[in-house]
Amino acid sequence: MVSERLTLPMSRQVITRFAPSPTGYLHIGGARTALFNWLYARGRGGKFLLRIEDTDRERSTPEATEAILRGLKWLGLDWDGEATSQFARKDRHAAVAYAMLAKGRAYKCFSTQEEIEAFRQAAEAEKRSTLFVSPWRDADPASHPDRPFVIRMKAPRDGETVVEDTVLGTVRVANAQLDDMVCLRSDGTPTYMLAVVVDDHDMGVTHVIRGNEHLNNAARQTMIYQAMGWDVPVWAHIPLINGTDGKKLSKRHGALGVEEYQAMGYPAAGMRNYLTRLGWSHGDDEFFTSAQAVKWFDLKGIGRSPSQFDFKKLESLCGQHIAASADAALLPEIEAFLNVSGRPALTDAQRDLMLRGLYCLKDRAKIFPELIDKAHFILCSRPVPIEEGAAKALDTVSRGILAELTPQLQNVSWTRDELEAAVAKVAAAHGLGLGKIAGPLRAAIAGRTVSPSVFDMMLVLGRNEILARLSDVTA
């Protein structure tokens, strides 16, 4: 249940954000988190911000940042303003750490890594809590040594911290379970825990929609908000996406960068639809456009349990989106796919034929490689290379019949019905069914058996091309 106090004044604009750490590509879980934030902001006239959490200098790379931006762009998730670098704001973070120090809500801790490690080992051996208890928490500043220190939050020891989560409800965490987290490292840089809070506050973020793995962090972060006297944002922790075996996502089942999905030929619209539907629902609606998603999306529709990635369903949705796309919009997407997947680009002639053939191609393909495969009659070179199975089909009916068909085709006007009638006439003259002729005809036109209907292919290619291809075979 959503508590009353989660409701913000109407006047306050919704501001959401996506805050990935640039240590790798944009994976599927991150993409969905970004999508949810985007949908929520866009559906409410709010803002969707992008912040790169690059405070971990060791692991952050500019390449990863680029990959994440490309992934978001491909998915059509546009953010407002410039993407901000968290690291660039480190002075502000440090200032807040010192402000907490001044307020008596934080303290300097001079414990070394070794001391902390020793503490933990001892604690484990004695089966005590391994949460570090710093001896410096209440130390007299006069006793402070002259050596590097970190600034730790002086977390309350008693009571509990409550996280009012829109998805999970009220979550209570005993303060005894939370330690004095480090806010400022000994090198003066902020930790994630401090930086997120400061940035979210400074950027005016009203709704924090993020992965469930941050639920416990929300309690820790709440302490910082409270120490600084800032308003706590609305939390919405969304369940994680698991792999197809229900276990953690791994390479084998979906832990790929979203760019790899593009390279595999999934259209962005289908991907968006699938990801939106994974962990969120709007009644029984399965197939919808982005506009509908923006309109329907709300936090109430988010589920509480983790979900598994299902390529079959993704494909099914993608197929529907390809079929529903306007030909003119589909063509550039196909060309982008050809490009990222390292396939040859379309020639001008092929592009023209592709545009004309899309009407009969898009209903038959779930993903782009399949569409390309079915477009073989457009893309193949002449003379048309006949594959084994197709050659067998040609042998079933003599090439003579096809030769006989050639003049017939010269006399028909190019409507589908007349084409079909002309071929049927020849078939009947030989006591054969239409199918017996259509198969070999298809082989002659496309060189293979997997293609749209012969008549569709003939309409797309045009009379001259068909006659030429037939003569290639019958010559």
Added chain:
RNA sequence: GGCCCGUUCGUCUAUCGGUUAGGACACCAGGUUUUCAACCUGGGAAGAGGGGUUCAACUCCCCUACGGGCUGCCA
């Protein structure tokens, strides 16, 4: 180990105490068909287990099991 979260067909999910537990993907069977596909019809398929509360529980509470997360000077 401690704490937190989760658990409806194989999968994604609907259900906000009273339903023959619905839909979609996948699967199976049949039909249609100029191949593949598409399409049409039909079918099998679920409330983790155990206790409560209630006239009534998938829905509320507790326990157990299982899965996940946090427990870092990572994010």
